[in-house]
Amino acid sequence: MRYLPLTPEDRAEMLRVIGAPSVDAFYEDVPRTARLGGKIDGLPDHQGELAVERHLSALAARNQAASAGPFFVGCGAYKHHVPATVDHIIQRSEFLTTYTPYQPEVAQGTLQTLFEFQTQVAALTAMDLANASMYDGSTACAEAAVMACRVTKRKKVVLSGGLHPHYAAATKTLCEAQGLDVVQLPAAIDGELELAGAADGETACVIGQSPNVFGTVTDLTPVSEAAHNQGALLVSVFTEAVSLGLVTPPGEMGADIAVGEGQSIGNPLTFGGPYVGLFAALQKLVRQMPGRLCGETVDADGARGFVLTLSTREQHIRRDKATSNICTNAGLCALAFTAHMTLLGEKGLAQLATLNHEAACDLADALEAIDGVEIVTPRFFNEFAFKTPMNAEAVLAMLAERGILGGVRASRLLPDAHMDDVIICAATECTTETDIAAFAGALKEIV
Amino acid sequence: MRYLPLTPEDRAEMLRVIGAPSVDAFYEDVPRTARLGGKIDGLPDHQGELAVERHLSALAARNQAASAGPFFVGCGAYKHHVPATVDHIIQRSEFLTTYTPYQPEVAQGTLQTLFEFQTQVAALTAMDLANASMYDGSTACAEAAVMACRVTKRKKVVLSGGLHPHYAAATKTLCEAQGLDVVQLPAAIDGELELAGAADGETACVIGQSPNVFGTVTDLTPVSEAAHNQGALLVSVFTEAVSLGLVTPPGEMGADIAVGEGQSIGNPLTFGGPYVGLFAALQKLVRQMPGRLCGETVDADGARGFVLTLSTREQHIRRDKATSNICTNAGLCALAFTAHMTLLGEKGLAQLATLNHEAACDLADALEAIDGVEIVTPRFFNEFAFKTPMNAEAVLAMLAERGILGGVRASRLLPDAHMDDVIICAATECTTETDIAAFAGALKEIV
Amino acid sequence: MTMNNTGRPTTPIHGKAKTENETVSGSRGLLQREDLIFEVGSPATTGVDLPAPKGRKTRLGGVERRTQTGLPGLSEPQAVRHYVRLSQRNYAIDLGLFPLGSCTMKHNPRLNEKLARLPGFADIHPMQPQATVQGALQLIDELATWLKTLTGMPAVAMSPKAGAHGELCGMMSIRAALIARGESDVRKRVLVPASAHGTNPATAIQCGFVVDEIEANPDGRVSMDQLREKLSEPSDIAGIMLTNPNTCGLFERDIKEIADLIHDAGGYFYCDGANFNAIVGRVRPGDLGIDAMHINLHKTFSTPHGGGGPGSGPTVLSEALAPFAPVPFIVKDADGLYHLVEEDRREAEHSFGRLCAFHGQMGMFVRAISYMLSHGADGLKQAAEDAVLNANYIQARMRSVMTAAFDGYCMHEALFSDAFVADGIETIDIAKALIDEGYHPMTMYFPLVVKGAMLVEPTETESKAELDRFCDALEQVARRAAAGDQSLKQAPYFAPMRRLDETQAARKPVLRWIPEAPPALAAE
Amino acid sequence: MTMNNTGRPTTPIHGKAKTENETVSGSRGLLQREDLIFEVGSPATTGVDLPAPKGRKTRLGGVERRTQTGLPGLSEPQAVRHYVRLSQRNYAIDLGLFPLGSCTMKHNPRLNEKLARLPGFADIHPMQPQATVQGALQLIDELATWLKTLTGMPAVAMSPKAGAHGELCGMMSIRAALIARGESDVRKRVLVPASAHGTNPATAIQCGFVVDEIEANPDGRVSMDQLREKLSEPSDIAGIMLTNPNTCGLFERDIKEIADLIHDAGGYFYCDGANFNAIVGRVRPGDLGIDAMHINLHKTFSTPHGGGGPGSGPTVLSEALAPFAPVPFIVKDADGLYHLVEEDRREAEHSFGRLCAFHGQMGMFVRAISYMLSHGADGLKQAAEDAVLNANYIQARMRSVMTAAFDGYCMHEALFSDAFVADGIETIDIAKALIDEGYHPMTMYFPLVVKGAMLVEPTETESKAELDRFCDALEQVARRAAAGDQSLKQAPYFAPMRRLDETQAARKPVLRWIPEAPPALAAE
């Protein structure tokens, strides 16, 4: 077996040194009745690279890749171009095959990039500081909710009607397990500001999203003011990190905690994961933050270096007193994020964001021109919802038959919202005028 | 422009330091009449990654990849599976973006792998030693011919009728330029032994190939004996390096110089290049060898290390007295070769060679069963020639229409050999039983 | 796994050993100096070329960014160098043995990286029509089948994003089961051995349980007496969280009895599967009475650890817990097509809900199935045996110079205490000295039940030669530690950096770059 | 480019500076010891898994291998480590400035690596039906168009595999032209400046010409007086091989006159285009009277140098030489389809024949066209100007401490002599000291026309900050050299190895591994 260096001779010699008759000796503590003789059945024996590659390539061939045709699917994951350099960097053995940087003297590569990542995320969100990543945007959102409850010592969490339904669900799951109350405002395309009225004296935090799941961008400043008046926090969510180049960021709207999905920068779609959760907060909340933090220090020679710090918040030190149970996070995806962001810089991100917005505007123009089609998102960045005269599921199926992936039906995310005729679609820098023409043309035929 | 780090401010500041009014000052030696104003026209301006990728992907999509269907094309380049590890290794920045190892203190990575490569090539060919690579098999063959003339101080080179016609042509080109006489024996499927009779007192070397271009394997021992009796050398050629795992290697047949193509081990087809020329010889000929040689030595601390050596043979030292004009060779392809060979080892190579041979035997069985089809290669490794009742070009075209790449027509390589009905086809470890069935089935329909 | 679990960060002896002959460039031979991107680049430049925007009027309704990020953009050559240079300051599996106990740092095959990048996997969207991702759904289903077969469990939840997330999944399932039994308010006590990984108690708390710690026996296993005692009044027992093989590298030989006791007490048995690598193919957790167990694909099944993730923690469930599994999950229809169940209703009416967005760590799934297919049933079993053999070999070779924490054979990792170490020398000094010898240290100060613990897990992908080289180095460092060699206290000497000051980092945290850090940004 | 052209290999001062505190493992911190594969692995093992052969009877007719290779097979984890460890003993562009004069070591974009690996390029066979490779033929045709346009030349031969191979192509074309004129037997003399790269004279000889060396002027250019003199009796003149910009980093300002003189003498003008990077977009060789010029795609157009290749040397040809171009070449038919001319007959009746198998370095073509499209006409010109600006900046900054070989501006590389260096210190000591500062040395002892030459080519992909850091380091090393600092003679101190003994390597060559080298294998 190509991955196993020991030879039969090695094994015999090692058993001799150990003084064990055979490897079975090592398994003597296994209850007799539970010991397996021979191999586990129902599974094939080992195979060479070529065979494995053939099988998995065949499976891959049964999926329609985003680049294979006109593509407009969004709702929390976005098709962007990632520079080839980024993939080269994350495949460096020294980044790919190392562990969490517990031994800083031989992990400065990982640590310095984390420090740069934290700085980039803080700057993008316009917050004081950020952690070294969470699993993804949805789990970051859930952690933000419970953190807000710890900070405020309150138990009520209010979710906007535009928060990504998966984020809302993940948040409910975690909160309810901890005996916290979650109030979900009814699904609304342009309802983020309703959070302002929803905060009361029991409220730990209100959670709003901009751009929200329908693509609507909202200045949440009124919400943060209302929340703060009630002693509650604003958790500001985003699922499209590229929007931070153009749209008002959480820190400019008075957010206390900003969480979001970082996939759009540096990471491929990969059917939903692995992604990278971004988590930023105000300085004063730092000791309540979940996840790892990388900080600057010096070594014995006085040279600048970086280490993981404030770990007294974490499970491996504080165990049942920890702020979260997270251990492994999204290291390599964070590296991809920071590498792509390092190439973009402020200038590149602003330009990229503008291209995304213009592509979406062009798409909106093209779809609006079709009668029966109505854009229902009032203000948007690179994603919006539209109404079709037909059932959305049927429309998307017919588009798919034509090789066009036209977006997500609202009913898939919100089965109870009575939005069976609503499609949410996104455009990015990868969207060409031909793609838009193909989409509009096909949609016209269908409806 | 993403590859250019200088900012306009940098440029201005640097010109100031230099004391030059503008970059034009640096081009003052260019004859006025030849100076270009503005940009060269007829060429587009710079483009982003996405645009470049789209254009080249579109071109790539207009080629039929070997893995896309049943594939049997050989004749000097072979479709083999290369382990993913090999590509990872050659993409390491430290191997990919470094130069020829002129500064050994900071090039031990390259140098040690070259030393290992030389040892592997010598062992595979069963020769005393090998150099650090040539451009490809055909240029290695040409260099071997002129080297033989230097060694023997004779001017006549005899080429077998089974030598790959491109190798023969490259050899003629170089020899004739140097006023050497090249005798080409008539194309023959099983004619390597005719070299024995062709060597006379003027002959510097005879050049035979096994497996030859028709796939025929031949023990060239009688040829080397005859040549040596005449004071001539045997240059033994191979184009399929995998055959060395199963077929009699040059060193076992009394070859003085062994040259061949190394593509089959570690390197993709890539439409013919870059490949890696293998060049091995007897110890006593070392000072007449072309190309680079890596040798063992010690550093100031007495530690083992490696350096380029015997460079007094080379152009950069000996200029017009050099054994060859080669400078840049096939370094990274040699690294791919040695990395793949390091994974295979003797055991893996023998097994790989056997699988290739068995696939070819199965293919031969299937084609032989078709009436009108006749296998004309008497003894073969993984490639053989067969006669069809129809014109070979037509047959191949019809196969291609069915998505099957059935081999090479002899007439493409040997327009004058009156072999219009001969097809040369190869099978490897990548050839499946389904591929063979598809080929035989289609051929049956066609002829 | 975790470092310095004592919570006492290291403070180096400062300025004692300044490296002489400095260079002008700040580099030393091949080791390149590299500053922060903020010191290298400027916000005015960028390393990407994008078409110029058309400048059409926006539809943002004025919700626009007002402040600047000030983030630099590096040209591509600068960016490549930045990361390549930094990478060379990392230790990695590809450089040598990485004996972090409990982390299973094994070889990461490049085939898996290649396949995970096929457009058919890397370039598909989680919300595109399910008819257009049948290959992806089938792959997840195939992986699920492997996991269920290897563990002997009837169900598996695929969405957990790492081990700790899998723990959350398992404990949420238990909570849901208790709710279904109407006992969730009373059954809140979860037994957790003192040797448990920090994520176990942390997870229990995250799910609203209370943690009741059980001691370990002198032989490194759960104290059955104490367990019985804690179960004497079982009405409030929710369950137990036990790692097996446990964090001492030992198999809990009473595991079936433990399972029976817990079940009799009306509780459920959560098994932390982080150490599954030791027993794959030799025993199935399903035969041991386990109700839930997470599997770290990034340990047992070789998906790269990436310097801290991403991971993937599929969680197998017993018949008792299966109905409460989270959404989404995949169902194969009669017509052979696959579909996703995404809502906790109908087919998933008892599901405790959703753990995260979308369908789990697809990128890790591709790598894991590629690893499994490559090994096959035969190879996986051999891998487990070799992992255990390698650990026992190290234990046997080190016994004479170091203090093995327990007698007898170990499983996949060898645990030592600092008993053999002279006063004034600590486990961490041994760790840092190993760095000079070219090794990443073992897990230090964990598990807590052993003083100055050193937990060594070589994994099966080490050759005997590598093991011997490591043992020779460790042996000599151990002798120096036993002899009280004070030079250990300043190790490492040969690493890119000397020992780092964690105390200072925590006292005045600087968590982001700022031209010069205003005190405002140091945490109070 | 070439090192130590004096042919006097280095012999270090031995054992003077043994590095103290050795480790047990042989590694030092992150720098891992790594032995030869023959010492690591065994022939009995393999790192690949292949299906078992069926064992069917062979059709080899007994022509089978009798001896064993004895070559080891390393398991995949061992193999990966072997190469990753070794890689870290290399310097590379991705680590820092690589100022090898005449080598144009510029950034290698990863986009190009990605695109060259598309199955549509990497997985196509040179002999498959041309109808199935139209995209590949079009790509080669597009690249040819770029090259012809940038050089202003009417034709280009794409098959040469590197610069020297391109020289062969050009000189073969000249030879063929002379044959066509019936003058090949008389016209055998080729003028080659003393400053020429070694491949120029070597190539001339390979093509059966005789080399007649011309001196350089004090200003580093061809001596026109001597040129006229050599052309006074022109009947045997075949042509001239001239590098422009030349190997002193200067533009041959009399180039048009040189061309005229050669042409009047009945000869042809071969231009070595290795330094084309300096002038792309500023001047077209076609406007200078050149008949043939090779282009190193692996220099000017950024295809990676790979530690010694592969390269690619397309060679542009004038109207006079175009008919004699080698096969194969590509023709676009009326129907827009492309076909290959593979035989030197019909369409190619005057072709001098074939240089090598197949159609050239396709893998490099993809990378080069990707580079060109990315830069565009505007970017390529900017790149040339930045390359020249960077070189002049270094020259300007170093003038005060080093001896610039010539007055005035340089083109893409700055040349210094060792005049400023104290007795007993040599160019090579400066080179080795730069290694300690984290840099690959510049080209040493070339061109030969300058004593102790140091040729510095930064390329355009260096930032001003990197240039300044390099200049600061070089400045200090230069001052030490001027002051006669003897410690330079033992440099490098911080590299993975100390100075290596090239003399011993050449005296008793050990060119392959053998258990212990029998004297038989040391060359007499």
Ligand SMILES: Cc1ncc(COP(=O)(O)O)c(C=O)c1O
């Ligand atoms: C015993 C044990 N349990 C749980 C975990 C947590 O797994 P993860 O880091 O994937 O969340 C770890 C990982 O370090 C572990 O070692």
Ligand SMILES: Cc1ncc(COP(=O)(O)O)c(C=O)c1O
């Ligand atoms: C001036 C000059 N001419 C020719 C060559 C030879 O090019 P190649 O190494 O690609 O054969 C070189 C490369 O070093 C060179 O610098």
